[in-house]
Amino acid sequence: MPITQFSIPDPYSYLNGFNSYHESEAVKGALPTAQNSPQKPPYGLYAEKLSGTAFTAPRHENKQTWLYRILPSAAHANYQALSEDTYHTSLNFKSDGQNKLHYIPNQLRWNPFDLDEKVDWVHGLHLVAAAGNPTTKSGLGILLYAAGKDMGNEAIYSADGDFLIVPQHGVLDIQTEFGKIIVRPNEICVIPRGVKYRVKLPSGPVRGYICELYQGHFELPELGPIGSNGLANSRDFQAPVAAFDDDEGNPTDYTVISKFNNNLFSAKLNHTPFDVVAWHGNYYPFKYDLGRFNTIGSISYDHPDPSIFTVLTGQSDHPGTAIADFVIFPPRWLVAENTFRPPWYHRNVMSEFMGLIAGDYDAKIGGGFRPAGASLHNIMSAHGPDANAHEKASSVDLRPQKMGEGSMAFMFESTFMVGVSEWGLKSCEKVQEDYNAESWEPLKRHFVNPEKKGIPSG
Ligand SMILES: O=C(O)Cc1cc(O)ccc1O
Ligand SMILES: [Fe+2]
DSSP states (O other): OOSOOOSSOOOOOEEEOTTOOEEEESSTTOSOSSOSOOSSOGGGOEEEEEESSOTTSOTTTOOEEEEEESSOTTOSOOOEEOOGGGOBOOOOOOTTSOOSOBOOOSOEEEOOOOOOTTSBTGGGEEEEEEEEEGGGTEEEEEEEEEEOBOOOSEEEEESSOEEEEEEEESOEEEEETTEEEEEOTTEEEEEOTTOOEEEEOTTSOEEEEEEEESSSOOBOOOOGGGOSSOBSOGGGOEEEOOOOOOOTTSOOOEEEEEEETTEEEEEEESSOSOOEEEEEESOOOEEEEGGGOBOOOOSSBSOOOGGGGEEEEEEOSSTTOEEEEEEEEOSEEEOOBSOOOSOOOBOOSSEEEEEEEESOBTTBOSSOSOTTOEEEEOTTOOBOSOHHHHHHHHHSOOOOEEEOTTOEEEEEEESSOOEEOHIIIIITOOBOTTHHHHHTTTOOOOOOOHHHHTOOOO
């Protein structure tokens, strides 16, 4: 069954298509006809443009949306910095001048991160690793989230980058300026830079992973010889339809939180920010069901590169080299003959941060890579199947095998060396000290030197 069976139904409607030019009206006639900024937009709305690329970006890259709203976003009081002690995304330099990111070649693995029922989405964000710098629009951030409370009359946006959200536990009901999206485990969503939203938790506590792309936007990977369909198909990406709150006669005090260079600022406004009655453009939030992924693999021999499992890619200026690839390892048939079927041992010029939404991952059967946990194999840090997985895969009968039923691992792969935050390395208290010792040090030598044993070569 390709499409995920979710326990909670999705109550919302969507517009289908990746990077499509969409338009949506919550009130018929709210979009101006044949122009963007008439002297008087319909129904007394304000026109506001949200750009996702430079005005002069080439047409094929250009992203923008026109929003028709009750009041423009600029109608708010000054932003005030929130105290750094109240949130977990800051990368400010310490007073002793040390950057809080730690760059270390060790393979790292984390036990499952805790749920935290006491905080809302904003305060449940934890920066675990990062590379580059949002101020120069380069690099990425990797965050974990754990929350148990609904956001109140608040909205958050990130000026730093696009959030690719990967839920591991619980349901996110996300009210965005563009409309509403529900995201459940085995689905993902992308909230682009600048888009305001708030998160409610209809099924209780939530936990998951986020890749924030400081540079460019997530795109579908090239398909090359695969052809015109396959992997994540365009029509399976879903954008919200316009929906708005009208607080006329009962204006609500709201707070808008800005994530700005990984620090949080808040500003008051005396009206709802969720007042967009209609929009048109190609810059919008969207969701995708990972169960719709059309998985492709070897039907002859050898284990292909994991790039065949790329759902979305955030490309650098060098084609084929990603700031962040989002890669999944879905349930699939393994049929390769005379092949060591799990991943090969390797050292990668890219860094690999992995998470597990559910089930097991075939390269690690020693039990240490668990749902809600994570691993990081940084640039050139050697890794591969653990000793148990190696032993099993090198002696197993190579019949066609359906692997990973009910499981979903994923990887954020980046050309950058990623540093681990103070929280990720120490305060979270989840780092497994014995990862290496348990996984690879037990690997046995199998080499039989023919020269020593007098075995004829060839
Ligand atoms: O290291 C990992 O587990 C991720 C991975 C999977 C794979 O099938 C090939 C290469 C690779 O890095
Ligand atoms: Fe790897």
